[in-house]
Amino acid sequence: MTAEPAVATIEGTRVEYLDVTRVFGATRALDGFTLQIEPGELLALLGPSGCGKTTALRLLAGFDQLSSGQLLIDGRDVSRQPVNKRDMGMVFQSYSLFPTMSARDNVGFGLRLRGASTSDRRRRAGELLELVGLSAHTEKYPHQMSGGQQQRVALARALAIQPRVLLLDEPLSALDAKVRTQLRDEIRRIQLELGVTTVFVTHDQEEALSMADRVGVMRAGQLEQCDAPSVLYQRPATPFVAEFVGTMNHLPGVVRDGSTVQVGDQSVPADGQVPLSGTAVSVLARPEAVLVEASVEGDAVVQVATFFGAVTRLRMLRSDGVELLADVSSHRAGELAPGTRVAVSLVDRPVLVRTPSS
Amino acid sequence: MTTTRRRWRIPGGRVRLGWLGLAPFAAYLAVFFVLPSVLVLFSAFRRVDPDTGVHSFTLQNWSDSLHGAYLKGLENSIQLAAVTAVISAVLGLVLAYAISTSRRPFFKQLVSTSSAVLANFGGLPLAFLFVAVLGSAGVLTSTVQSLFGLSLQDDLHFSLFSIRGVELVYLYFLIPLMVLVITPALEGIRPQWREAAENLGATGWQYWRWVAAPVLLPNVLGSTVLLFCGSLSAFATASALTNGTLAIVPLQIDTAVSGNVLVGQENLAAALALNMIVIVVPLTLIYQLLQKRTTTWLR
Numbered sequence: 001m002t003a004e005p006a007v008a009t010i011e012g013t014r015v016e017y018l019d020v021t022r023v024f025g026a027t028r029a030l031d032g033f034t035l036q037i038e039p040g041e042l043l044a045l046l047g048p049s050g051c052g053k054t055t056a057l058r059l060l061a062g063f064d065q066l067s068s069g070q071l072l073i074d075g076r077d078v079s080r081q082p083v084n085k086r087d088m089g090m091v092f093q094s095y096s097l098f099p100t101m102s103a104r105d106n107v108g109f110g111l112r113l114r115g116a117s118t119s120d121r122r123r124r125a126g127e128l129l130e131l132v133g134l135s136a137h138t139e140k141y142p143h144q145m146s147g148g149q150q151q152r153v154a155l156a157r158a159l160a161i162q163p164r165v166l167l168l169d170e171p172l173s174a175l176d177a178k179v180r181t182q183l184r185d186e187i188r189r190i191q192l193e194l195g196v197t198t199v200f201v202t203h204d205q206e207e208a209l210s211m212a213d214r215v216g217v218m219r220a221g222q223l224e225q226c227d228a229p230s231v232l233y234q235r236p237a238t239p240f241v242a243e244f245v246g247t248m249n250h251l252p253g254v255v256r257d258g259s260t261v262q263v264g265d266q267s268v269p270a271d272g273q274v275p276l277s278g279t280a281v282s283v284l285a286r287p288e289a290v291l292v293e294a295s296v297e298g299d300a301v302v303q304v305a306t307f308f309g310a311v312t313r314l315r316m317l318r319s320d321g322v323e324l325l326a327d328v329s330s331h332r333a334g335e336l337a338p339g340t341r342v343a344v345s346l347v348d349r350p351v352l353v354r355t356p357s358s
Numbered sequence: 359m360t361t362t363r364r365r366w367r368i369p370g371g372r373v374r375l376g377w378l379g380l381a382p383f384a385a386y387l388a389v390f391f392v393l394p395s396v397l398v399l400f401s402a403f404r405r406v407d408p409d410t411g412v413h414s415f416t417l418q419n420w421s422d423s424l425h426g427a428y429l430k431g432l433e434n435s436i437q438l439a440a441v442t443a444v445i446s447a448v449l450g451l452v453l454a455y456a457i458s459t460s461r462r463p464f465f466k467q468l469v470s471t472s473s474a475v476l477a478n479f480g481g482l483p484l485a486f487l488f489v490a491v492l493g494s495a496g497v498l499t500s501t502v503q504s505l506f507g508l509s510l511q512d513d514l515h516f517s518l519f520s521i522r523g524v525e526l527v528y529l530y531f532l533i534p535l536m537v538l539v540i541t542p543a544l545e546g547i548r549p550q551w552r553e554a555a556e557n558l559g560a561t562g563w564q565y566w567r568w569v570a571a572p573v574l575l576p577n578v579l580g581s582t583v584l585l586f587c588g589s590l591s592a593f594a595t596a597s598a599l600t601n602g603t604l605a606i607v608p609l610q611i612d613t614a615v616s617g618n619v620l621v622g623q624e625n626l627a628a629a630l631a632l633n634m635i636v637i638v639v640p641l642t643l644i645y646q647l648l649q650k651r652t653t654t655w656l657r
């Protein structure tokens with residue numbers, strides 16, 4: 001049985017940042033930022049504090065002007081278009097609901113500005129509040145709602161105007177962990193249901209990786225890499241991305257020939273660009289690609305074991321002073337308790353290598 | 359056992375402490391508001407026979423307080439309070455808005471500090487200052503006279519010692535007072551509200567009309583009420599400026615109390631004071647209600 005969707009789907013819109021720069025005094029908040037966002041996709045912008053995520057979003061919303069470059073929406077340059085004509089639905093970090101209006105009136109505000117009749121407004125606001133799971137709270141005022149409920153209303157309000165692009169700037173960062181994951185899943189469900197192109201800014205990598213179709217990793221006003229979460233995780237394009245997304249071990253190694261590296265007494269295939277033979281490199285390996293065996297002849301000792309449910313993360317110290325992280329199945333945690341001497345090796349899969357300077 | 363006893367003790371202790379904290383304020387209220395009000399109430403409806411000294415109930419004082427010169431005084435007082443409250447509310451709001459949107463911390467600091475000082479500046483020093491500037495031989499008065507050949511008194515029909523003059527002087531401390539009381543409300547207006555409104559398609563005017571004004575309105579009204587009450591009961595400045603001759607209620611009370619001319623005048627003073635209380639108390643309640651609204655919204 002297919003129910004009629006409560007709210008009309010939204011025509012996906014394409015967004016293009018072309019070599020966009022935004023300068024604040026001496027700060028280059030965006031510095032040659034180029035990014036294409038496909039119609040209907042949820043793109044997460046991820047990066048450390050101050051890397052320009054908010055700036056990128058505010059430019060798109062029209063709150064701010066580019067210093068140079070182009071910003072295209074469906075192929076049309078929008079840099080001259082004022083905020084109130086752009087039809088972008090923005091959800092702010094917090095406290096953005098109008099305090100004198102009920103949830104219903106907040107959601108209906110954009111429709112009122114567009115001249116919708118009172119009954120139309122009430123009906124559509126009701127539908128949207130139902131979509132975000134707040135049918136029971138339509139007459140409540142912001143100060144009567146929890147942080148999570150307020151953000152749901154803010155989402156419904158942004159969606160009510162059928163935005164060309166939905167913009168979310170760390171909308172979950174003020175909420176506690178449980179509400180955060182719940183609302184994250186819900187935003188994704190609604191986004192898929194409506195098909196609205198969405199840009200989601202966050203500095204929480206788990207949030208970005210779990211929700212987004214693609215994640216754009218930013219650094220110092222530039223886009224380092226933009227790919228699907230799995231690609232980003234498995235094939236980071238730069239050391240910065242490798243560092244920033246997930247956890248990485250760095251093991252000293254030496255290139256043997258064009259395609260293998262020597263790590264300790266193990267020889268593993270190398271991935272991507274490999275320097276000349278004999279070059280000393282850093283071999284990058286995820287904790288789940290590190291194999292651990294209890295062995296009295298091993299040259300590492302387990303220091304700390306942290307339980308994460310199904311897996312336990314071990315921190316080990318090798319006799320040469322290199323620190324290593326490994327994820328092992330939690331049922332093996334007993335035999336690998338802190339103090340255990342272990343032998344460590346890498347899974348036989350291609351690894352990324354970096355010359356120490358890169 | 360122990361747990362039960364603890365459970366009983368803690369809430370009990372809290373309740374006692376809570377009352378203790380309120381006690382000084384309650385005592386203050388009783389001594390300086392409730393008691394005087396009751397005395398005023400009794401005194402206003404009492405007559406003392408000049409020959410026998412016998413007390414009796416009468417409506418005469420109260421009736422007198424609402425007739426003739428006293429009625430005129432009440433009208434003057436209300437008009438003075440209303441005019442000064444509205445003008446200073448408007449000008450104070452504009453000034454406070456200019457400060458709150460200013461990006462210059464120095465300017466902000468300057469205005470808020472001087473507001474705090476000026477709002478408490480009154481009485482004799484203030485009257486003297488205005489006399490020096492706008493009095494018959496004031497600096498501005500003579501400047502206007504010599505530059506334009508105009509007399510403030512005869513050509514512009516302005517006298518510092520009339521009700522217009524007193525209004526002007528009152529603005530001097532009421533505008534800063536408005537700035538002080540309305541600034542927190544303006545600072546409570548979140549920039550996200552404006553951005554959210556614009557993002558949803560609002561023009562600047564629409565934002566003000568539908569978002570900012572409803573948030574500010576209770577506070578602006580409440581502040582105006584506060585200014586009205588302050589202006590209505592202000593005494594020292596007007597007294598110093600007009601030598602106690604201006605026909606407004608506070609000065610009439612003063613004359614009645616300190617005059618010692620006729621027996622029974624203090625009962626008339628009480629009736630006049632009662633009229634003031636009857637105006638101010640409901641307004642204070644309204645102010646409280648409006649204030650409560652705003653604090654909920656601006657939390």
Ligand SMILES: Nc1ncnc2c1ncn2[C@@H]1O[C@H](COP(=O)(O)OP(=O)(O)OP(=O)(O)O)[C@@H](O)[C@H]1O
Nearest residue numbers: 024027028029048049050051052053054055056203
């Ligand atoms: N209005 C502004 N005036 C001056 N500098 C600004 C302004 N807005 C942003 N910047 C600067 O531009 C850089 C990028 O800021 P932006 O807010 O985009 O970072 P962000 O990635 O959103 O960081 P965060 O994760 O902390 O929110 C920062 O160095 C910031 O200080």
Ligand SMILES: [Mg+2]
Nearest residue numbers: 053054055169
């Ligand atoms: Mg930001």
